[in-house]
Amino acid sequence: SLLRSPTKLGKLVSGMVHNNNNHNIPLSVKIRLGCEADSINVQDVVQTLREAGAAAVTIHGRTAQQGYSKAADWDLVQAVVQDGIGSGVPIIGNGDILTHYEARRRMAESGVDSVMVGRGALN
Numbered sequence: 759s760l761l762r763s764p765t766k767l768g769k770l771v772s773g774m775v776h777n778n779n780n781h782n783i784p785l786s787v788k789i790r791l792g793c794e795a796d797s798i799n800v801q802d803v804v805q806t807l808r809e810a811g812a813a814a815v816t817i818h819g820r821t822a823q824q825g826y827s828k829a830a831d832w833d834l835v836q837a838v839v840q841d842g843i844g845s846g847v848p849i850i851g852n853g854d855i856l857t858h859y860e861a862r863r864r865m866a867e868s869g870v871d872s873v874m875v876g877r878g879a880l881n
Contacts, residue, residue: 761793768806775811784813794823804838808847819853830854836868
């Protein structure tokens with residue numbers, strides 16, 4: 759539900775990044791495109807996370823409402839990558855990665871720094 763409140767999410771991440779007792783532990787954040795199809799705000803959320811000091815952001819290419827019912831939207835993931843060129847915050851793509859061939863293709867096509875395999879690893 760923090761996707762509905764990017765400002766609150768940003769404050770939470772900033773607090774975790776800047777108040778970790780000088781351990782300098784990198785913080786990564788995994789999000790979805792948004793909560794519902796009519797409230798996709800992934801680009802704003804990722805920008806907020808970059809500003810808050812997240813070390814990396816993993817984007818699952820579906821909304822929370824979609825669950826696993828539709829194909830992941832890698833075009834939106836790619837748009838986020840393009841928005842953040844030069845930001846220094848790696849973007850990790852997630853969704854519909856079932857083989858190493860798909861992983862390499864998604865990385866090449868979207869420009870993500872890496873991919874995360876989820877349910878696909880169970881097949």
